[in-house]
Amino acid sequence: MRALKMNGTGNAFLLIDARSTDIGITPERLSAWAKKHEFDQVLKLEPSEHGDARYRIWNRDSGEVGACGNGARCAGWYLCETSNAASARLDTAYGLTDAIRTGDFRMSVDLGEAHTDWRDIPLAREMDTRALDYEIEMDGHRLRRPGAVSMGNPHAVFFIDPLDGLPVETLGPRIEHDPLFPERVNAGFVQVLARDHIRLRVWERGAGLTKACGTGAAAAVVAGVRRDLLERECRVDVDGGRLQIDWKQDNHVWLDGPVELDGEVEL
Structure with missing residues (x-):
């Protein structure tokens, strides 16, 4: 399987379109890819019943994470480019989010709501998140x-x-x-x-x-x-x-x- 190498303002990604042919993301595969290619995260597009694609992210250390803003812009650009559309909808871990083309190689994406309750961060104990006691x-x-x-x-x-x-x-x-x-x-x-x-x-x-x-x-x-x-x-x-x-x-x-x-x- 092939992947696109993309970057959003220098944030480097491998983008895999697995909507028609799946590929499992394992720690062993991520380790092997990291030895061959420079990237910060691997982005994977999967089939979605609600959006244009389900959007998932893995860091270089093999941990899956729930959000990556620059990755969402790259994934959105790819979906717009391949469908000749002005916008795309990503099915993310934090819900459906819109990516809008604002130039040939420029994207704007809704990152969802900002959460500031200490339990949402999360923190180990209750604290004022405006200025942590740290x-x-x-x-x-x-x-x-x-x-x-x-x-x-x-x-x-x-x-x-x-x-x-x-x-x-x-x-x-x-x-x-x-x-x-x-x-x-x-x-x-x-x-x-x-x-x-x-x-x-x-x-x-x-x-x-x-x-x-x-x-x-x-x-x-x-x-x-x-x-x-x-x-x-x-x-x-x-x-x-x-x-x-x-x-x-x-x-x-x-x-x-x-x-x-x-x-x-x-x-």
């Missing part, structure tokens, strides 16, 4: 009181100034595996440039430091708005480019940005 110190950097948001996956968002020089590669895994987060956590590090503009780096659970994280961008903006640091519409600069977040009044968060098709590979 801190970590490493190499002279002291990070404290992150916001916590679930976008179908858990995020802890730290506001840092400046972001340059922060040892994300060593801080990230420590935060990811902290006992406060029983399902592990994606760690986001944000520098506020203006009320409608941030810079973001994300350590993704099971994938490591990635060039972009769509749900991480959404969580960062939601956390910033809840702290009265940001507007609901916000530009997000990531290592792979720029994303646009719009946290609408109905609590749904929309993610917009470019996608790229990097070719095909044999699995």
Whole structure:
């Protein structure tokens, strides 16, 4: 079976269309693919009675996860491209979601509702998710009181100034595996440039430091708005480019940005 290599603002994927011919995703297969191909997540499209395709995601470490925003944009683009349509509906772990074409290689996707109750993240104990009673110190950097948001996956968002020089590669895994987060956590590090503009780096659970994280961008903006640091519409600069977040009044968060098709590979 063949897979498409795609990326959404540098977030790298293998996209498998298994709607007509299935392929099992096993830890052994993921390990073998990871040795041959560079990717952050594997995206799989399966038959759906409710949408254009069921959309599933696996990290490089073989763990299946419930949400990936940039992956949803890539999957949506592929479905639009192959059906010559302007939009597609994905059947996801968090419900049906719409992906809308906003350019030849640009997609906007509804990431669903932002959840901020401590049980939804989830956390190991009750806590105010606007600013968690949590801190970590490493190499002279002291990070404290992150916001916590679930976008179908858990995020802890730290506001840092400046972001340059922060040892994300060593801080990230420590935060990811902290006992406060029983399902592990994606760690986001944000520098506020203006009320409608941030810079973001994300350590993704099971994938490591990635060039972009769509749900991480959404969580960062939601956390910033809840702290009265940001507007609901916000530009997000990531290592792979720029994303646009719009946290609408109905609590749904929309993610917009470019996608790229990097070719095909044999699995």
